[in-house]
Amino acid sequence: DASPDPSQCSDGPALCPALVQSFLLLGPPPSSFAWLGYFGKIAYHVGDELISLSSLEHCIIRASMSAPRQFLSKFKLPSSRFDWLQTHSVHDPRLNFNLNCGSLSLPPSVPIYRGEILDAQLEWIATRYLRTTVQVSADHVVMIPKVFAWYASDFAHARGIKASAVECAEYAANFLQKKARVRVTVAATTFDSIKYLPFSFHCRTLSLLTDEEMAPHAA
Structure with missing residues (x-):
C-alpha cells in the first residue's frame, strides 16, 4: 500500500501527504465556507485512535507551538490529547511554512518528509515560500505572509x-x-510599516515533489 501513513509524525509534517491523498479521493473543499469543516471530517485510523487532519495539525504536529489567533478564534479547534504521539512534537517556527492546506496562497507542491533529511526539507520549503512571498513596496512597506499574524508567538x-x-x-x-534580506530588515526597522498579505481560503489539489526535485536542496 503506497498510501501515506499519518502516524509517521517523527518523519515530518505528515499532514501534507495525508492531505494530498484526501484531495485526490474527495477533492479539495468546494468553497471557503466548507474550508474549516473539511479538515475536521477527514480522519485516519492510527492504532486505536481516529485522528482528523485538523487534530493532526493542531494536537500533534503543532502541540508544542502556539494556537492560531484571529481567523480561527471564533471556531472550536480540536483539543484531543495524543500523548503517545506528542512526544514527537517540537517547537520549530519553520513548521508554519511547511504545513500546507492547499490554499491558493501556498505553494502548489509538497514533499514526502523523511526523518534523515527532515531539517534540510523544513529549511528549503520555508526558504522557497518566503522568497516568493515577502515583498517591500516602493514606499518601504514590508509585506509578509498572514501566517505571521496568526501564529505570532x-x-x-x-x-x-x-x-x-x-x-x-x-x-x-x-x-x-x-x-533582499538587507532591504527587508532596513525597511522594517527604519519605517516600521509592515502589512500582512491576504490569504485565500480557496484550495487546490496539491502535487508531490519528487525525490529528484528535493535532492539538490535536502542533501
Whole structure:
C-alpha cells in the first residue's frame, strides 16, 4: 500500500501527504465556507485512535507551538490529547511554512518528509515560500505572509510572548538572499510599516515533489 501513513509524525509534517491523498479521493473543499469543516471530517485510523487532519495539525504536529489567533478564534479547534504521539512534537517556527492546506496562497507542491533529511526539507520549503512571498513596496512597506499574524508567538525571541510585526519581518528576512534580506530588515526597522498579505481560503489539489526535485536542496 503506497498510501501515506499519518502516524509517521517523527518523519515530518505528515499532514501534507495525508492531505494530498484526501484531495485526490474527495477533492479539495468546494468553497471557503466548507474550508474549516473539511479538515475536521477527514480522519485516519492510527492504532486505536481516529485522528482528523485538523487534530493532526493542531494536537500533534503543532502541540508544542502556539494556537492560531484571529481567523480561527471564533471556531472550536480540536483539543484531543495524543500523548503517545506528542512526544514527537517540537517547537520549530519553520513548521508554519511547511504545513500546507492547499490554499491558493501556498505553494502548489509538497514533499514526502523523511526523518534523515527532515531539517534540510523544513529549511528549503520555508526558504522557497518566503522568497516568493515577502515583498517591500516602493514606499518601504514590508509585506509578509498572514501566517505571521496568526501564529505570532511562534516567532518571538522568548516563549509565551507575541512577536511584534518587526520581529516577524526580521525572522522572514533570515531566509532571503542577501540583497533582499538587507532591504527587508532596513525597511522594517527604519519605517516600521509592515502589512500582512491576504490569504485565500480557496484550495487546490496539491502535487508531490519528487525525490529528484528535493535532492539538490535536502542533501
